Amino acid sequence: MAGPTVGGMTEQGVRWTAEQVLALAPDAASRKAGGRLGVAGPWSGTGCSDAGAVWGLCKGSGSTPYRTVVDVTGPAYTCSCPSRKFPCKHALGLLLLWAADAAAVPAGASAPDWAEQWLESRGARAEARKRKDDAGPADPEAARRRAAARSARVTAGAEELEQRLADLVRGGLAAAEQAGYGLWEETARRMVDAQAPGLAGRVRELGALPGSGPGWPVRLLEESALTHLLDRAWLGVDRLPEPLAATVRTRVGLPSSAEGPAVRDRWLVLAQYDTSDGKLTTRRTWLHGRDTGRTALLLSFGVAGRAPEPTLAVGVVVDAELLRHPGAGQLRAELGERFAAPVPGDAPPPGGTVGDALTAYGLALRDDPWLDSWPVTLRDVVPVPAAEGWQLADADGGAALPVTGSAPARPGLWRLAAVSGGAPVTVFGECGHRGFTPLAAWSPDAPGTVPLT
Amino acid sequence: MTTTTWEDLVTSALLGTDRRPLPLPAGADAAGPGGGGVVDAPVALLDAAAVQTVRRRAGLLPAPAAPLPRPAPRDERPPLPEAAARRLVQLLADRPSASGGGRRGAAPDLTELLPQWLAAAQAYGYRVPASALPALLDAARARTDLRPQALALGGPRALWLATFNPEWKFALRGASGGAALPAPDDAEGVRRLWEEGLFAERVALLAAVRAHDPAVALDLLASTWATERAEDRLMFLDSLRTGLSADDEEFLERALPDRSRNVRSTAAELLSALPGSAFAARMAARAASCVGLDHTGRQVTITVEAPHECDAEMQRDGVVPQPPSGRGQRSWWLGQLVEAAPLGLWRERLGGRAPGEIVALPVADDWREELHAAWCRAAVRQRDAAWSRALLGPASAPPASGPGASSSAALLSTLPHEERAEWVAAFIAAHGLSEAFQLLGVCAVPWSGALGRAVVDALDIAREAGSYPWSFSGVMGLAERCLDPREANRLEVLTAASDEGEDTAPGAGGYWAEAFQRLVATLRLRAAMHAELSPPET
Numbered sequence: 003m004a005g006p007t008v009g010g011m012t013e014q015g016v017r018w019t020a021e022q023v024l025a026l027a028p029d030a031a032s033r034k035a036g037g038r039l040g041v042a043g044p045w046s047g048t049g050c051s052d053a054g055a056v057w058g059l060c061k062g063s064g065s066t067p068y069r070t071v072v073d074v075t076g077p078a079y080t081c082s083c084p085s086r087k088f089p090c091k092h093a094l095g096l097l098l099l100w101a102a103d104a105a106a107v108p109a110g111a112s113a114p115d116w117a118e119q120w121l122e123s124r125g126a127r128a129e130a131r132k133r134k135d136d137a138g139p140a141d142p143e144a145a146r147r148r149a150a151a152r153s154a155r156v157t158a159g160a161e162e163l164e165q166r167l168a169d170l171v172r173g174g175l176a177a178a179e180q181a182g183y184g185l186w187e188e189t190a191r192r193m194v195d196a197q198a199p200g201l202a203g204r205v206r207e208l209g210a211l212p213g214s215g216p217g218w219p220v221r222l223l224e225e226s227a228l229t230h231l232l233d234r235a236w237l238g239v240d241r242l243p244e245p246l247a248a249t250v251r252t253r254v255g256l257p258s259s260a261e262g263p264a265v266r267d268r269w270l271v272l273a274q275y276d277t278s279d280g281k282l283t284t285r286r287t288w289l290h291g292r293d294t295g296r297t298a299l300l301l302s303f304g305v306a307g308r309a310p311e312p313t314l315a316v317g318v319v320v321d322a323e324l325l326r327h328p329g330a331g332q333l334r335a336e337l338g339e340r341f342a343a344p345v346p347g348d349a350p351p352p353g354g355t356v357g358d359a360l361t362a363y364g365l366a367l368r369d370d371p372w373l374d375s376w377p378v379t380l381r382d383v384v385p386v387p388a389a390e391g392w393q394l395a396d397a398d399g400g401a402a403l404p405v406t407g408s409a410p411a412r413p414g415l416w417r418l419a420a421v422s423g424g425a426p427v428t429v430f431g432e433c434g435h436r437g438f439t440p441l442a443a444w445s446p447d448a449p450g451t452v453p454l455t
Numbered sequence: 456m457t458t459t460t461w462e463d464l465v466t467s468a469l470l471g472t473d474r475r476p477l478p479l480p481a482g483a484d485a486a487g488p489g490g491g492g493v494v495d496a497p498v499a500l501l502d503a504a505a506v507q508t509v510r511r512r513a514g515l516l517p518a519p520a521a522p523l524p525r526p527a528p529r530d531e532r533p534p535l536p537e538a539a540a541r542r543l544v545q546l547l548a549d550r551p552s553a554s555g556g557g558r559r560g561a562a563p564d565l566t567e568l569l570p571q572w573l574a575a576a577q578a579y580g581y582r583v584p585a586s587a588l589p590a591l592l593d594a595a596r597a598r599t600d601l602r603p604q605a606l607a608l609g610g611p612r613a614l615w616l617a618t619f620n621p622e623w624k625f626a627l628r629g630a631s632g633g634a635a636l637p638a639p640d641d642a643e644g645v646r647r648l649w650e651e652g653l654f655a656e657r658v659a660l661l662a663a664v665r666a667h668d669p670a671v672a673l674d675l676l677a678s679t680w681a682t683e684r685a686e687d688r689l690m691f692l693d694s695l696r697t698g699l700s701a702d703d704e705e706f707l708e709r710a711l712p713d714r715s716r717n718v719r720s721t722a723a724e725l726l727s728a729l730p731g732s733a734f735a736a737r738m739a740a741r742a743a744s745c746v747g748l749d750h751t752g753r754q755v756t757i758t759v760e761a762p763h764e765c766d767a768e769m770q771r772d773g774v775v776p777q778p779p780s781g782r783g784q785r786s787w788w789l790g791q792l793v794e795a796a797p798l799g800l801w802r803e804r805l806g807g808r809a810p811g812e813i814v815a816l817p818v819a820d821d822w823r824e825e826l827h828a829a830w831c832r833a834a835v836r837q838r839d840a841a842w843s844r845a846l847l848g849p850a851s852a853p854p855a856s857g858p859g860a861s862s863s864a865a866l867l868s869t870l871p872h873e874e875r876a877e878w879v880a881a882f883i884a885a886h887g888l889s890e891a892f893q894l895l896g897v898c899a900v901p902w903s904g905a906l907g908r909a910v911v912d913a914l915d916i917a918r919e920a921g922s923y924p925w926s927f928s929g930v931m932g933l934a935e936r937c938l939d940p941r942e943a944n945r946l947e948v949l950t951a952a953s954d955e956g957e958d959t960a961p962g963a964g965g966y967w968a969e970a971f972q973r974l975v976a977t978l979r980l981r982a983a984m985h986a987e988l989s990p991p992e993t
Binding site: 019020021024033034037038040041042043044061098101102103164167168169170171172173174175176177219220223224226227228230231356357360363364365367368371384386387388389393395396399400401402403404413416417419420421423424425434435445447448452 | 464465468469470471472473474475495496497498500501502504505507508509511512513514515516517518519520521522523524525526527534538541542544545548563564565584585586588589612615616619620972973975976977979980983
């Protein structure tokens, strides 16, 4: 892998920005520790190759320096330090130094043996994985039987949930407020037992709604009705057209796999953000194909202390293949083969008005009525402080979308306001029935993508 | 289609279909997914609600826009070089750690470098990227010492942004500049902003007009003086410190009988910095009557007769009658009189002697300490270098006989920068670092070669003496921020762990190596920071 490069890939030498590096950090403490190591002082024997490998020796508290190697095309990391964080502070510090100071991490050197070994074994593993993927599942008959058994359990779960929802509506939502969260939690556990994590997640959300402030009965009725719709859809999934059936299976929580066909494009990384339920971190990465004009979502998961992979820095363009997951209105995809190291991107996706954004969400509901939001790009909008929070308004001051108050948007909202300065900007985000969550912005005054997450 | 409205559905669901059956239109039952049989009322309700929910979501309409904010004023400053912009993000991302003190590791402390970075960037006149402004304002909110520079660098857009976030209110309170000021000779515009502007705008306006034409500025201030709030009067008065001259005397005299004690004492303080003022003459007369020479003994001696009362006239001139607890009334009054009297008085009063000779004279009855302390305050207030030199004494003299570290630092601040560095270098060479911290704080950054060498030598001596580096963490931190980055190469030899002598504290050698590593790394980082900020050569 760390051998000669594809001809003409001169962009491979492009180094990342500090923000892009810091976005890799698994937590705030790592960001800070990495930032402190991002200076020449503790480092020696540093270098980087055209193939995207960066290496160096970092002086720690012991007598032997730590050996740190990063493959930025992954990115993938290895370090001889005992840290369980991933990437560790040494890898982050090395990348920061590489990003900030071309002289401190000179290019074009050949990797020392200890780095070369890891880079080679990495290449070999990737080959082996590819061969295994091509071989297909071991026993198709056994796999079919397992799938049938799981379907039956999910069906039992869906029927039980239907009963529960009917009881709820028969007795009245007002009574549900008094019943508290315990009953919902019990139902959610039953759905986990039924191997329907999608239903379990919905039930937990239903349980949180009675305490969610004014207007909760409306929200509880809406979500109960959509859960009911999902139950009914699952119970009749055999009679649904295949794309919709695939969507229903995904919503219920059955695993799906990317089936392709592979779409090669230059994918601009629009946004990346993590949400965590304490045990599991979910990372969402939005991509936009420069040539195909398609938008895709990469979903990945990491257990505590580990950043989910892949890590793609916001604002770069990756020449790669994507494989789509099946299902109507589904944007999820897997990253396939990459053909070059990321290069900085420039222009935002083409966008529309506030009205266009709501229309796009409405149309997307035709394919997947359970969608909470839809990715859209707003052109020439101004962030406006209003009585109820912020809005994004068309530059002519006519129509506006409320900005959601959800977690990933909050610190980014100030960055969005700062970048705009009261003037029109282009904003990418998720538009849905709760409002608009801004995720990235572009200003005519400043080059590049400003991440808002 | 059903005629059941969404509100019907919500009401029925809220109360329960048992109590409040859904008013379903006839025939709707048969359409249910149950196929033939009668559909349960709850299921029918959920069916209808699902249809309505998706319909409501698909048909969402935009909201009317609130009034658009006025755009931020244009900022014509050149953008930061790219590498410097990255550095700023990195510096702002590093928040001070909760665990203060203790062992600090070998890596530089980025937060401590932020003030320096801001000052350097401001000196070049750059504009920071808009996306970095929220982090910059947050940093300034957490650390008041960063505020003036952070706000100056943030410029008009930072102030614009701060108007929307209550957490950044501080920016609107203390900031100058930013808002567009009228030209100082635009009498109409000046008058209007003075009468209608926010406090911060008015402070900035006053400074601008004062720089242009001090007399006009005083007229402006006098025109509304009586109606200003006490804390505003204090701030306006304090702003006269810049460019203070004899022309301000009349205004300050009128401020002496102010209602607010803080305003009174500030007016008195400013007047005492004008040695030619009538106020100074009054104070000189009072002070001269308390201090004299006694030629009767073998050696000429200064005698002190502290005032017996603090009369109304003295109080009008800002003398505070009530001493802080633990101090005698008369010595308290004496201190205030001597402090406010012009130092030029003493040559004539004490037999034509120069400051050095006066300071060397013995003082009768244990008044020496009180008298010298008051002279120190006077020398600092009147920026009198000759008196400061005399009161500081030679740097090699034992610190115990001098005016004390904080007074020494204040006295040093009246001397030219080269002289300060020389004096402090000599002080450290003679007495080591234990009392040097405050003195180093008034020296210009980066430290001069001689001063830097003195500090490094003293640190090296401390290491060889076997003490732990954290006994010197204050000076070490200063050295990281203030040593000339060019010293880094010379310091490299000290980063190796040295052999431990017998009387060395256990492990100290390793800690010292670590401390020097951090010092060298920080110096390199500072060199890189400054290189990134220098404009690209064209």
